[in-house]
Amino acid sequence: xGNASQPIVxxxxxxxxxxxxxxxxxxxxxxxxxxxxFRTQWRETPAPFYCSVDLRNAGFKLAPVDTNLFxxxxxxxxxxxxxxxxxxxxxxLERVCPSAGGVLVIPESHTRNVHYFESLATLVEILTMAGLxxxxxxLLPDITxxxxxxxxxxxxxxxxxxxxxxxxxxxxxxxxxxxxxxxxLSGGLPAILENLDQTIAPPLPLxxxxxxxxxxxxxxxxxxxxxxxxxxxxxxxxxxxxxxxGKVDFExxxxxxxxxxxxxxxxxxxxAKYREYGIDQEPFVIVKADAGxxxxxxxxxxxxxxxxxxxxxxxTKMARAKEGHAVRDVMVQEGVYTFETWGPKNAVAExxxxxxxxxxxxxxxxxxxxxxxxxxxxxxxxxFEPLAFAEPCSYPDPNQAPNTNSNRFYAYGVIARLAxxxxxxxxxxxxxxxxxxxxxxxxxxxx
Amino acid sequence: xGNASQPIVxxxxxxxxxxxxxxxxxxxxxxxxxxxxFRTQWRETPAPFYCSVDLRNAGFKLAPVDTNLFxxxxxxxxxxxxxxxxxxxxxxLERVCPSAGGVLVIPESHTRNVHYFESLATLVEILTMAGLxxxxxxLLPDITxxxxxxxxxxxxxxxxxxxxxxxxxxxxxxxxxxxxxxxxLSGGLPAILENLDQTIAPPLPLxxxxxxxxxxxxxxxxxxxxxxxxxxxxxxxxxxxxxxxGKVDFExxxxxxxxxxxxxxxxxxxxAKYREYGIDQEPFVIVKADAGxxxxxxxxxxxxxxxxxxxxxxxTKMARAKEGHAVRDVMVQEGVYTFETWGPKNAVAExxxxxxxxxxxxxxxxxxxxxxxxxxxxxxxxxFEPLAFAEPCSYPDPNQAPNTNSNRFYAYGVIARLAxxxxxxxxxxxxxxxxxxxxxxxxxxxx
Numbered sequence: 001x002g003n004a005s006q007p008i009v010x011x012x013x014x015x016x017x018x019x020x021x022x023x024x025x026x027x028x029x030x031x032x033x034x035x036x037x038f039r040t041q042w043r044e045t046p047a048p049f050y051c052s053v054d055l056r057n058a059g060f061k062l063a064p065v066d067t068n069l070f071x072x073x074x075x076x077x078x079x080x081x082x083x084x085x086x087x088x089x090x091x092x093l094e095r096v097c098p099s100a101g102g103v104l105v106i107p108e109s110h111t112r113n114v115h116y117f118e119s120l121a122t123l124v125e126i127l128t129m130a131g132l133x134x135x136x137x138x139l140l141p142d143i144t145x146x147x148x149x150x151x152x153x154x155x156x157x158x159x160x161x162x163x164x165x166x167x168x169x170x171x172x173x174x175x176x177x178x179x180x181x182x183x184x185l186s187g188g189l190p191a192i193l194e195n196l197d198q199t200i201a202p203p204l205p206l207x208x209x210x211x212x213x214x215x216x217x218x219x220x221x222x223x224x225x226x227x228x229x230x231x232x233x234x235x236x237x238x239x240x241x242x243x244x245x246g247k248v249d250f251e252x253x254x255x256x257x258x259x260x261x262x263x264x265x266x267x268x269x270x271x272a273k274y275r276e277y278g279i280d281q282e283p284f285v286i287v288k289a290d291a292g293x294x295x296x297x298x299x300x301x302x303x304x305x306x307x308x309x310x311x312x313x314x315x316t317k318m319a320r321a322k323e324g325h326a327v328r329d330v331m332v333q334e335g336v337y338t339f340e341t342w343g344p345k346n347a348v349a350e351x352x353x354x355x356x357x358x359x360x361x362x363x364x365x366x367x368x369x370x371x372x373x374x375x376x377x378x379x380x381x382x383x384f385e386p387l388a389f390a391e392p393c394s395y396p397d398p399n400q401a402p403n404t405n406s407n408r409f410y411a412y413g414v415i416a417r418l419a420x421x422x423x424x425x426x427x428x429x430x431x432x433x434x435x436x437x438x439x440x441x442x443x444x445x446x447x
Numbered sequence: 448x449g450n451a452s453q454p455i456v457x458x459x460x461x462x463x464x465x466x467x468x469x470x471x472x473x474x475x476x477x478x479x480x481x482x483x484x485f486r487t488q489w490r491e492t493p494a495p496f497y498c499s500v501d502l503r504n505a506g507f508k509l510a511p512v513d514t515n516l517f518x519x520x521x522x523x524x525x526x527x528x529x530x531x532x533x534x535x536x537x538x539x540l541e542r543v544c545p546s547a548g549g550v551l552v553i554p555e556s557h558t559r560n561v562h563y564f565e566s567l568a569t570l571v572e573i574l575t576m577a578g579l580x581x582x583x584x585x586l587l588p589d590i591t592x593x594x595x596x597x598x599x600x601x602x603x604x605x606x607x608x609x610x611x612x613x614x615x616x617x618x619x620x621x622x623x624x625x626x627x628x629x630x631x632l633s634g635g636l637p638a639i640l641e642n643l644d645q646t647i648a649p650p651l652p653l654x655x656x657x658x659x660x661x662x663x664x665x666x667x668x669x670x671x672x673x674x675x676x677x678x679x680x681x682x683x684x685x686x687x688x689x690x691x692x693g694k695v696d697f698e699x700x701x702x703x704x705x706x707x708x709x710x711x712x713x714x715x716x717x718x719a720k721y722r723e724y725g726i727d728q729e730p731f732v733i734v735k736a737d738a739g740x741x742x743x744x745x746x747x748x749x750x751x752x753x754x755x756x757x758x759x760x761x762x763t764k765m766a767r768a769k770e771g772h773a774v775r776d777v778m779v780q781e782g783v784y785t786f787e788t789w790g791p792k793n794a795v796a797e798x799x800x801x802x803x804x805x806x807x808x809x810x811x812x813x814x815x816x817x818x819x820x821x822x823x824x825x826x827x828x829x830x831f832e833p834l835a836f837a838e839p840c841s842y843p844d845p846n847q848a849p850n851t852n853s854n855r856f857y858a859y860g861v862i863a864r865l866a867x868x869x870x871x872x873x874x875x876x877x878x879x880x881x882x883x884x885x886x887x888x889x890x891x892x893x894x
Binding site: 031032033034035036038039040042043080081083084086087088090091093094098099100101102129130131132133359395396 | 478479480481482483485486487489490527528530531533534535537538540541545546547548549576577578579580806842843
């Protein structure tokens with residue numbers, strides 16, 4: 001499915017001669033064992049319905065930095081891989097709802113984000129092509145009647161008001177077999193979704209009203225350790241170090257010590273690892289809200305003292321995540337340089353890999369011309385150019401060198417699937433131990 | 448995955464204005480229900496590991512004429528759909544052998560057929576890309592040591608002698624999780640394969656030493672009837688009428704009456720149907736060996752009297768199937784005109800659709816410049832030009848007219864999957880009621 005008309009992939013610009021490409025080479029050498037291990041993992045813990053994983057590739061290190069269980073950006077994928085996505089949805093349906101004739105999609109409550117709506121339209125197309133009738137049930141309070149949205153691509157979306165009947169949600173007279181959440185529930189769990197007697201995928205407790213990044217990375221750390229033992233790799237090469245702090249208030253300046261101590265500890269660990277691998281770069285740490293997405297409330301620091309020296313604007317920025325939610329739980333995570341650049345301007349590029357069920361179905365690069373290699377590339381207001389992968393990431397080409405496109409993409413697909421296993425375990429845990437969550441739909445399938 | 452560099456698809460040249468495209472239109476209208484029905488079917492009866500289905504498209508009628516459970520021709524598929532095949536193998540492995548790290552492929556015992564070896568090389572690539580170690584265990588008696596075959600494509604195959612240890616087969620020190628048959632066992636069931644305690648896919652009783660086409664089409668008839676009821680279609684439009692005769696000896700001229708009677712009956716039925724649909728063509732019937740493949744022992748007749756008037760050469764041709772096996776069981780089947788032609792010479796084209804597990808992974812056209820629209824296009828010694836499908840057949844484009852490429856291909860994918868359901872039921876039956884077959888591997892999974 002390589003398409004010659006696609007732009008060439010970003011060039012890895014690191015000048016390191018050390019373990020560069022070693023990760024790729026190890027993954028390629030062990031492909032049969034890796035794929036067998038993945039099969040066992042998916043049998044033990046079924047994959048979430050879909051997810052996208054942001055990766056950072058520093059050459060010496062390749063690691064996930066964010067795992068999105070309610071992915072958008074489907075419109076950025078290479079249309080040449082559409083059949084892979086359709087086939088993966090068909091495989092997913094066999095597990096989540098074999099009798100499914102229809103699916104109710106609950107989109108984000110955006111009103112003006114055309115990029116999101118283009119992604120939603122592509123998702124609807126994929127589901128339709130897999131043989132599902134698809135309707136969109138909006139949580140937006142001002143959608144009280146069906147509303148057609150015409151997109152720049154010429155496609156149309158019909159948003160319908162989500163209605164509840166007893167313990168089921170739907171739109172109009174539609175009878176969906178299951179509801180597919182494409183809303184990350186950053187703003188909390190809406191009452192209309194509580195105590196449903198209906199399969200909802202992914203499960204509600206995985207929304208940001210309840211989910212913590214640090215919990216995901218705790219699972220990821222275990223997965224990466226197991227996987228690293230399988231292929232005889234230093235787990236650090238695929239696993240970013242992290243710590244967490246609760247009860248942080250950036251505006252009232254409480255919890256600063258916890259942050260500073262954790263940052264300092266991570267920097268010490270990183271310096272030791274950088275020395276071990278002969279990496280001549282200055283370590284940096286990312287501080288981010290433990291619950292939340294959209295690249296809000298994120299900062300990059302190179303010294304623990306920086307937390308004490310934040311100005312008012314920086315504090316305000318860190319204090320609020322999506323939908324104005326106050327940030328209290330904060331994760332401090334090893335920064336991974338992105339050494340991939342693209343185009344004559346050497347724009348910084350960050351790969352995002354998409355999975356449906358446990359199948360890798362493609363990905364794209366976020367290409368930023370105005371961000372540094374140590375900055376978060378998924379930031380609000382930041383324009384990025386999506387650059388669709390020219391290869392599907394699902395398998396390598398053993399006849400090529402480890403640094404060729406299809407092999408680099410295979411490595412991306414492997415690391416992204418490790419993050420997806422972590423998400424699967426997170427999901428299983430959320431269903432098993434619902435904590436504060438009371439709904440009976442937690443007993444539903446692990447989707 | 449449409450690829451502009453692919454040749455355009457054959458043009459449907461029938462001048463009929465009647466139910467042309469009606470089948471396509473019905474399938475498109477019912478896509479959600481059809482896909483749901485397929486999901487239910489695969490849960491009841493798992494699909495064989497792989498299969499290819501020869502279709503004939505007469506415009507008014509679209510039907511399978513042969514279902515191959517040990518497919519070759521993988522090299523004729525569009526390389527753009529390779530990821531679909533890889534993903535489908537990964538899905539199949541989860542069922543047939545989740546712990547599979549390696550697979551032993553048992554190829555056909557051809558020695559000089561480069562087309563077959565190119566197909567085998569492509570199959571090995573697909574399995575390898577899915578994360579399997581692949582070795583080839585040959586049944587050829589003269590392969591007593593590993594032998595490398597260099598192909599015109601530049602690829603290499605290593606044939607190794609198949610060895611048996613107790614109740615398992617393998618090559619050298621390889622420990623395969625399962626054996627994949629790519630040999631149709633036309634010549635009988637080799638002793639080395641009897642009483643194995645090992646998963647073999649597809650199951651041994653589905654080899655031509657035991658399988659009967661008429662049994663497949665009996666199952667297909669039921670599947671087509673169930674499916675036709677689902678979408679409110681006359682089942683005849685997708686199901687060729689057939690009869691069978693046992694104890695036929697073309698050389699000794701026994702069983703001719705049975706053949707003549709069956710041919711006459713089928714022609715009567717066909718004429719009634721042609722009248723019903725206003726089809727202005729002369730019906731024809733295909734007479735073929737009930738067990739066998741490679742287009743051997745096949746003839747096309749338009750009058751029952753023709754069986755009595757066969758000359759010596761024709762009798763000899765009909766009397767022997769592949770590997771010199773004597774033909775005794777004969778199937779008489781309604782001929783389906785192929786009204787698809789390609790190129791300036793209006794070469795006759797016949798679609799072949801490929802499936803791995805229950806996923807459609809592509810197909811190609813057999814294009815013949817020297818055959819008529821009422822002749823079998825898979826004949827020994829006949830050169831055909833493979834013309835890879837430009838679309839994967841796995842889903843339609845609802846925004847296009849029913850006669851556009853992607854929608855025609857969707858119809859092909861649906862009919863081919865019906866034949867695959869028939870094969871799945873055949874397989875289940877063969878395992879449940881092994882008849883003459885004694886091996887304990889019949890208890891293995893339905894693969």
